[in-house]
Amino acid sequence: MLHQSEATSKPIDGTNGTNGTNGTNGTQNLANPSSPFQQISAVVSSLKSELEKTAEPEKSALELKVTQIENFIAGVRKQFLASWTEATERQLKAEREKLLSITRHLGQGQDLDNLLKLTAAEIRHYLQADRVLIYRLSSESQGTVIAEAVSRKWAPSLGETLPVLCFGADQAAEYEQQVVAISNIYAAELSPYQLKLLEELQVKASLSLPIWFEGQIWGLLVVQQCAAPRRWEEAEINLLYQVATRLTVALQPLEFRAKLQLQTQQEQSVTKILNKIRQSLDLEAIFKTTTQEVRNLLRADRVAIYRFDANWSGEFISESVGASWVKLVGPNIKTIWEDSHLQETQGGRYRHHETFAVNDIHQAGHSLCHVEILEQFEVRAYLIVPLFEDEKLWGLLGVYQNSGPRNWEKSEIYLLEQIVAQFNAALKQITYLEQLKAQSKQLKQVAEREQAATKVIDKIRQAQDIDTIFRTTAQEVRQLLGVERLAIYKFRPDYFGDFVVESESGGWPKLVGSGWEDPYLNEHQGGRFRSNEPLVVDDVYTAGLTDCHVEALENFGVKSCLVVAIVQGQKLWGLLSAFQHSGPRHWEEEEVKLLTQIGTQLGVALQQTEYLDQLRAQSTQLAKVAERERLVSKVIDKIRRTLDLDIIFKTTTKEVRSLLQAERVVVYRFEPDWSGKFVAESVASGWMSLLQDKQENGTFEANISECSAKYLGQDQLRPVDTYLQDTKGGAYGRGARFKVVNDIYQAGFPGCYLDVLERYEARAYVIVPILQGNKLWGLLAAYQNSGPRQWEELDVNVMVQIGTQFGVALQQAEYLEQLRLKSQQLAEAAEREKAAKEQLQNHAVQVLASVRPVLGGDLTVRAPVTEDEVGTIADAYNTTIQSLRQVVMQMQTAAANVSLTSRSSKVALEGLSNQASQQFREIAQTLEQIQLMSGSTQAVSASAQQVKVAVQQANQTVHAGDVAMNRTVDGILEIRETVAETGKKIKRLSESSQKIFKVVSLISNFTAQTQLLALNASIEATRAGEYGRSFAVVADEVRSLARQSAAATTDIEKLVQEIQSETSAVAAAMETGIQRVVAGTDLVNETRQSLNDIVAATAKISQLVEDITQTALLQNEQAQSVTQSMTAVAEIANKTSGDSAEISASFNALLATADELQVSVGQFKVNQ
Known part of the structure; x- marks a missing residue:
């Protein structure tokens, strides 16, 4: 009943939805190789190919006529296609204009209702339909007519909720990529129920296309004919398909705006409902308000509240229901629903706060008994949200659609869950109030x-x-x-x-x-x-x-x-x-x-x-930490302000002792051999000074060192600690950050070392290393003498911080000292370099003054030589001047010798030049005579060569004639075979003529069919009225082409008759040609024998000419060799004469150069 198509469709009753006037289909028929035009072209091409294979000279006339037929067929086809294409383009233009006219209002920002209303009206106007409606789906099986354009004499359906069955498909999903066209409802394969629905709507023919929105079928675009059945044209379907596509695009912003407005309205309604729930403390009033407002908000048929009993059965305790539906709650109505599944599972899925939505009870997979109970309650679709009192499942809030299936949207579910959340809160609040009322009496008593x-x-x-x-x-x-x-x-x-x-x-x-x-x-x-x-x-x-x-x-x-x-x-x-x-x-x-x-x-x-005790302790500790941090910052600031180590030590020990409330703070410095000494100390009054005691009592330090060397394995503080010497700073040198002793008597020290610490008056101490860069410089120690002390982490951190700043200060002091030494050294080096530079400049001036006469040509001067760098340069100057003096003296001697030699050679060169000129003239005369002899020899050789060539050409001609005779014989034999084959082809040509007669008959039939189709198209166009005018024009064009095709078939018949008569004449001529070929074969054999005799004579002449040619060529080569030798001698003589003149000129220039060189060298002074 359904068929798939995007832009085209066949009617649902099986009849063809297009006719012969479809331009696209017509073009496809012409392009099909099986079309009449293609068949005629194939036959003519075959005939032309057969003619090309024959060797008959008279075939040209036949080929000309076949070409005329071929050109004529091509012209007819081209004219037909051009007319048909033009008509199709006019049709497409008209359809495009219709589409633009229908969709011109789309996308103009108007509201959805007006847009759909205008679209339906425009489609009805252009398609001359009785009704056009836009149907929006509300579920898989039904929807509502939201826009309609209908003639006054037909019943309107705007606003009615109709099943999808009304438009030909059983479910909405069946419209995916489907076009449902019904030309006649009584001829279509429709169910009785569908037929009944269509009759109620007064529909005789229907065309339905899907409208898509966000990847789903949004609704249907439906065109209906009520007065009579109607065959839906492919152009109409294409037009509606494009309108539906553009309507889909236009729906995007409007649907979004509508959804946004609906969401806003729903949120306002939800807020109103929530406020009403919050404002009431009466449970019955809350039930009534909730059910009524939710039903209005979601436009449902029933909203009910179901309360569970202790055994997980329950009853409906409140509802809001439409007037046409049976009530479940009332003054004398009590509806109890004992759901066995809920009883067995104690609430089932609802125990887990799960919302349950069913769009159609018949499609939800419910058991038969469950569906029967729901049908008793008139339910077709429902949405259930659980109600909780605290965490206990109290009941259910149900929203029911009784009129038909309903597709529950996510926004509706979300809104209902919002309302239920507030309802649960109100339920909890009211339950608490009831409990409070029950307890009020008891509370009053107590x-x-x-x-x-x-x-x-x-x-x-x-x-x-x-x-x-x-x-x-x-x-x-x-x-x-x-x-x-x-x-x-x-x-x-x-x-x-x-x-x-x-x-x-x-x-x-x-x-x-x-x-x-x-x-x-x-x-x-x-x-x-x-x-x-x-x-x-x-x-x-x-x-x-x-x-x-x-x-x-x-x-x-x-x-x-x-x-x-x-x-x-x-x-x-x-x-x-x-x-x-x-x-x-x-x-x-x-x-x-x-x-x-x-x-x-x-x-x-x-x-x-x-x-509070902890807070007080923490507060005291924090205050102490803050004060410590402030004092540490103060100490560090004092360290940074000065670079004097003595001041830093004195200030730091004093400040740290005050900060830690210790009784002694000392700074101990390591020597290069890892012994050490106290360099700074701050001690409270009443305790001895370690620095002063060290100076006054020399044996104190020795006793400590002896004890350390004998007993200690710990890293303790002493003036000369052999353990620290041996281990290069002990654990401090290996990265230990501090050493803490809260009580020396609890630390496990040996008695010897305890005696030493008692001499220090120490009872507890903290020691941290002082690092200068990565080097252990010394130790910073804080002592408690009066008794044990529990050193806090804060105390240790303070010592570590001060020790670190000590190291930074020491590093800075060392850097400044190194910088001062470097500056002093650089200044002294600069002074020394300046004095050396001035002395070097004075010596250089003296050397330059002593060698200045060399610039005037005096090579007898000498520079004074000293023992420094300038002396080395002066010695080099003297060596250079001495070498230059020797060179000048050699040049003077050489110049005199050159001048003398040039004058003596000039006379000899002049005589040599004259002799070379005379020799060149004699050689030139001899060369002329040799060239004349060579020319005569070349003439003889050329003549002999020409004779040889002529003989060879004659010989080749004879051979060529022989070969030609052989080919002639072979050709005559082939002609005999060709003539025989041509006879056969002439017979086949006659048979092809018969085929052309058949094709001409086919063209005649095609012409008759075309005229009939044109007549039918004219009739259909007249029935379609204004919409069919373009088809009437096409029909006239087709009739005209049909008449032209009929005339063309007559001409083709005449041409075929002429071809048949001429093929008979050609066959007779072929028989005569065969006899003449036999006679020509005998004459060719006699001519070939004469040519063989000529070939033997020319071979002997060719041998004699070859001997003469070889002798002439030998003489010519000898003459050319003598000519080349004499030419070389002449060139040598000529070159010798020229060279002699050049040498004479060179000697003259050399003589002048020697004179100039003697004058230049004479300017140098080389003798004392």
Whole structure:
């Protein structure tokens, strides 16, 4: 019933949805190789190929006529295609204009309703349809008509909710990439129900296309014909498809805007509902408000509240329902639903706060019985959200759609969950209120007691001293409860304990100061009291206590008791006990709660007191840290302000001793051999100075060193420590950051070293290393002499910081000292370099002055030679001048010799030049005679060569004639075969002519069919009215082409008859040609014999000419050799004459140069 297409479709009744006037289909038929035009072209091409293979000279006329047929067919085809293409383009243009006219209002920012309304009206106008509607899906199987354009005489359907079945498909999913076209509802394969629905809508024909939005089918674009059936043209389907596509694009912003408006309205409605829920404390009013407002908000048929019973069955307790549906809640209506699944699972999925949405109960996979129950409640789709009271599943809020399936959107589910969250809060609040009302009477009874307890608690909170808190609590609570004794018991670490505070009415023995070693509490580490469980004993003899417990209570005179735990944080601190000595007593629940509350407050008070103590300690510590940091910063600042190490040592030791409240601070410096000495000290009054004692008592240091070498393996402070010497600083040299000793007598030192430390008057100390860069420079030590001292981490950190700053100051001082030494050295070097430079300049001036005469040509001068660098340069000058003097003297001698030699050679060269000229003239005459002889020899050789060539050409001609005769014979034989084959082809050509007659008949039939199609198209165009005018034009064009095709077939028949008559004449001519070929074969054989005789004669002549040619060539080569030799001799003689003249000119120039050289060299002074 459905078929798939994007832009085209076949009708649902199986009839063709297009006709012969479809331009696209017509073009495809012409391009098909099986079309009539292609068949005619194939036959003509075959005929032309057969003609080309024949060798008959008269075939040209046939080929010309075949070419005319081929050109004529091509012209007819081209004209037909051009006319058809033009008509198709006009049709497409008209359709495009329609599309633009229909969709011109899309994207103009108007609201969705107007856009859809205008679109439907435009489509109805251009398609001349009875009804056009836009149908929006609300579920998979139904939707609503939201826009319609319909003629007045047909019933409107705007706003009606219709099933998808009305438009030809069973489900919305079946419209994916589908076009459903129904030309006649009575001829289509429709179900009776579908047919009934269409008849109710007065529909005779229908065309439906999907409208997509966000990847899903949003709705349908439907065109209906109500007056009569209608065949839907492919052009109409294409037009609607493009309109649907553009409508999809236009829907994007409008749907988004509509969703945004709906979301805003829903949020406002939700806010309104939530405010109403918050403002009411009446549960019934909240139920009524919630169901009514939710139904209005979601436009549902029913909203109901279902409450669970203890056995997980339940009943509907409130609802809001439409007037046309059965009520589930009312004055005399009670609806109980015992869902076995919910009972078995105690709420099922709803226990886990899960929302459940069903769009269609028949598609949800429910059991048959469950579906039947839902149908009894008229439910078709529903949305259930659980209701909770605290964490207990209280009930369900259900939203029901009874009229049909419904696709629940995520926004609707989210809104409902928001409302339910507030409903749960209101439910919880109202439940609490009901509980408060039920307890109000009880609370009133204990109000006085609570007030008294509050006063006690306030006193506990206001007191800062824990002892005061205990005394106050014991006194007040004893009076409040009216008991004879109230005691506070504190646990020891082993969970035995002691009474620490008590208040008794008088006359009873004291418990404070006595212990109660309960083995049960000891064994179970507090027993029940660890879990804050009270012990309530109305009568010690009837409470089921063990004999040992009864005996212990008798020892304290207790007849009845109430004991609660005192918990400090997470630790069981003790017990708060109320004792009755005079007799048994029944402890009320309020009394137990009161005493438990007091016990809890005592635990809080203990925790607060401990916390306050910790805060005080932390505050003191922080203040101390801050002060230390400030003082450390002050010390470091003083260190940075000066580079004088003595001042740094003096300042630092003093400030550190004050900062640490120590009794001695010293700085110890290592020597290169890792011995050392004290370099700075700050000591409190009343204690000896180590620096002063070292200077006054020389044996003190020796005794320390001896003891260190003998006993110590520790890194201790001493003036000369052999251990530090041997280990190069001990642990400090290996990176130890500090050494702390809180009490020298607890450190495990040997007696010898203790004696030394006692001489130092030290009882406790801290030592840190002082590093200069990466080198251990010394130690910084702080001593407590008056007694042991627990050095805090803060003290050690201060020492480490000061030690580090010491190292930085030492490094800076060292850098400055190195910089000062470098500056001094550089200044001294600069002075020395300046003096040396001035001395060097004076010597250089003297040397230059002594050699200045050399510039005037005096080579007899000498530079003074000294022992420094300038002397070396002067010696080099003297060597250079001496070498130059020798060169000049050699040049003077050479110039004189050259001048003499040039003059003596000039005469000899002139005679040589004259002799060379005479020799050149004689050789030139001899060369002319030899060239004449060579020319004669070349003429003879050329003539002989020409004769040879002529003979060879004659010989080749004869051979060529022989070969030609052979080929002629072979050709004549081939002609005989060709003529025979041509005869056969002529017969086949006759058969092809018969085929052309058949094709011409086919063209005639095609012409007749075309005229018939054109006539049908004209009739259809007339029936379509204004819409079919373009098809009428196409039909006229087709009729015209048909008439032209008929005339063309007549011409083709005449041409075929002429071809048949001429093929008969050609066959007769071929027989005559065969006889003439036989006679020509005999003449060719006689001619070939004569040519063979000529070939033998020319071969002998060719041999004689070859001998003459070889002799002439030999003579010619000899003449050319003699000519070349004489030419070379002439060139040598000529060159010799020229060279002689050049040499003479060179000697003249050399003579002039020698004279100039003698004048130049004469300017130098080379003798003293």
